[in-house]
Amino acid sequence: xxxxxxxxxxxxxxxxxxxxxxxxxxxxxxxxxxPGPPGGGASYGNAGTIAxxxxxxxxxxxxxxxxxxxxxxxxxPLSIRRAALPALAPWLLRFARQSLPGxxxxxxxxxxxxxxxxxxxxxxxxxxxxxxDLLQRRGCLxxxxxxxxxxxxxxxxxxxxxxGIAAELIGPEALAAMEPGLPAVEGGAAFFPKAVFLxxxxxxxxxxxxxxxxxxxxxxxxxxxxxxxxxxxxxxGPGLHLRARKVVLATGAHGKRLAxxxxxxxxxxxxxxxxxxxxxxxxxxxxxxCPTSRGFYLCPMTGRLRVAxxxxxxxxxxxxxxxxxxxxxxxxxxxxxxxxxxxxxxMGFRPSMPDSLPVIGPSRGGAEVIHAFGHGHIGLTLAPVxxxxxxxxxxxxxxxxxxxxxxxxxx
Numbered sequence: 001x002x003x004x005x006x007x008x009x010x011x012x013x014x015x016x017x018x019x020x021x022x023x024x025x026x027x028x029x030x031x032x033x034x035p036g037p038p039g040g041g042a043s044y045g046n047a048g049t050i051a052x053x054x055x056x057x058x059x060x061x062x063x064x065x066x067x068x069x070x071x072x073x074x075x076x077p078l079s080i081r082r083a084a085l086p087a088l089a090p091w092l093l094r095f096a097r098q099s100l101p102g103x104x105x106x107x108x109x110x111x112x113x114x115x116x117x118x119x120x121x122x123x124x125x126x127x128x129x130x131x132x133d134l135l136q137r138r139g140c141l142x143x144x145x146x147x148x149x150x151x152x153x154x155x156x157x158x159x160x161x162x163x164g165i166a167a168e169l170i171g172p173e174a175l176a177a178m179e180p181g182l183p184a185v186e187g188g189a190a191f192f193p194k195a196v197f198l199x200x201x202x203x204x205x206x207x208x209x210x211x212x213x214x215x216x217x218x219x220x221x222x223x224x225x226x227x228x229x230x231x232x233x234x235x236x237g238p239g240l241h242l243r244a245r246k247v248v249l250a251t252g253a254h255g256k257r258l259a260x261x262x263x264x265x266x267x268x269x270x271x272x273x274x275x276x277x278x279x280x281x282x283x284x285x286x287x288x289x290c291p292t293s294r295g296f297y298l299c300p301m302t303g304r305l306r307v308a309x310x311x312x313x314x315x316x317x318x319x320x321x322x323x324x325x326x327x328x329x330x331x332x333x334x335x336x337x338x339x340x341x342x343x344x345x346x347m348g349f350r351p352s353m354p355d356s357l358p359v360i361g362p363s364r365g366g367a368e369v370i371h372a373f374g375h376g377h378i379g380l381t382l383a384p385v386x387x388x389x390x391x392x393x394x395x396x397x398x399x400x401x402x403x404x405x406x407x408x409x410x411x
Contacts, residue, residue: 005031007394008235008244009216010223010258011373012036014043014205014383016250018125019372021212022387026395030216031242033223033235038213039205042252042348042379045275047297047308049140049288050122050196051381052115053165056156057107057356058311058376059099067096074323077295081314081321088313091269094354107355110405111378112163114358114385119196121384129207134302138287140195141178143185145293150187153292157190166194181284183335189289197288200302201380223251225261226369233368248370248390253316253349255359255373263365264408268374270316271350275308276328276342277301284336294331304343307332313352320347352376360389361407367393371408 009020012034020030032038063070063078070078080088098107126132144150150169157167170178171188178191198204221240226233226247235242249255249262256268283300290297296309307328312321325345333339351374353359358376363369370393372386392399404410 002234002241002243004243005029005217006245007031007248008033008233008242008246009248009250010034010235011250011252011254012038012209012218013041013250013252014039014208014380015252015372015375015386016248017205017208017212018383018387019248019250019390020216021208022391023394024212024215026391028394031244032212032216032218033221033240033242034218035220035222038209038218039202042273042350043205044202045273045308045346045348046201046380047288047299047306048198048201048301048380049297049299050119050198051140051378052118052194053140053160053167053192054378054381055108055112055115055160055163055165057098057104057111058352059095059107059354059356060104061099061101064096064099067099075327077309078311079313081312081318083318084314087315088269091267091354094267098355103355106405107357108159108163110357112165113401114382114406115378116164118381118385119194121388122196125208125384126204129211131204131207134199134204136197136199136287138197139191139193140197140287141175141192141289142190143175143182143289143291144187144189145185145291146187149293153190165192167192179285179287179289182289195288197299198380199300203302223258226258227261228365228368246368246370246394248372248394250372252373252379253351255351255371259359259363259371259408262363262369264363264371266359266374266408266411267354268359269313269352271352271376272312272314272321272324272347273308273350274310274312274320274324274328274345274347275306276325276332276345277307278305278339279303279343280305291331291335296328296331298332298335305332316349320345350376350379357406358382358386359406359408360386361403362393364409370394
């Protein structure tokens with residue numbers, strides 16, 4: 001039996017939920033399709049930071065110069081599972097091209113346009129779903145442990161400021177005044193004062209899901225293929241036959257195959273993200289802090305310290321890497337030596353495009369399929385931004401911003 005709906009949103013992570021909420025607010029009928037609970041995966045396990053400052057793509061000239069040592073050093077913040085190298089080779093070639101100076105500058109400008117109003121959009125979303133108590137407005141820190149790293153950060157911050165980002169470099173004394181719980185460093189920090197932090201991203205996304213599911217139906221099923229039919233799109237999978245006038249792919253790291261069935265062959269691959277957590281009643285920090293040389297965030301979440309981050313390219317099927325988890329633990333204990341064993345660890349999947357730009361916009365084959373995935377490290381940040389763009393596209397309106405850099409036909 002084939003069911004029918006006006007709009008099918010495939011994926012009930014934070015992006016899919018935000019999209020569904022925006023469509024419901026415009027009066028559309030929405031059905032969500034996801035085999036897992038709403039808001040699971042990377043929507044739960046992230047660093048909780050609405051990172052309006054995160055305008056630099058993963059691929060830059062500096063990364064390109066150091067790519068071999070980065071990828072094949074097991075301790076690098078950016079690494080690769082060697083068994084995955086043959087499958088990743090085409091993606092890596094694209095990534096290398098996108099790391100050239102001109103491409104990296106274009107990609108940074110495109111990211112900056114997306115994140116420009118991410119924080120106020122999240123504040124408005126939190127107000128609508130009763131999540132204001134989970135928002136913190138204390139900014140975010142990049143920590144430079146050495147004087148050389150602090151001096152080198154000047155050019156990086158100047159580049160971000162040129163893209164409209166509020167960024168301040170502060171010395172060790174100012175850093176100690178802001179975060180007395182951190183050990184003293186000889187370098188300093190970059191302070192991003194406008195960044196917003198979710199003290200419990202899982203709880204925030206749970207509140208979003210609760211509101212959305214008051215108006216949308218959730219089908220706990222796995223969409224495996226989509227096909228265009230008269231009057232719309234047919235979504236199929238085990239036990240799933242859903243006809244929709246339009247389909248939105250908000251499928252995160254799982255979007256490649258569904259996009260291909262819609263006629264869009266996209267160079268999407270997967271980053272495996274990790275976090276470890278220590279339960280504690282009192283936070284050791286007042287804002288998220290990233291020790292830049294270690295590639296992770298120290299996140300003072302409700303009732304716990306979460307250490308989240310690093311990039312491991314390795315696909316969707318391999319088990320978690322004990323070594324990556326151990327590196328997070330060692331790094332956290334290097335900063336807070338009295339930390340014992342963590343209370344839990346986690347691995348999830350992030351979608352990764354070679355240019356670090358999401359895929360947002362209509363399918364090449366027609367606007368009855370709309371893409372909204374591939375956000376990499378900033379899916380949480382860009383959920384309400386993406387939702388606004390998709391709502392405009394579904395409603396036949398021109399989006400407020402130029403979405404050509406994010407369309408599927410850019411490849």
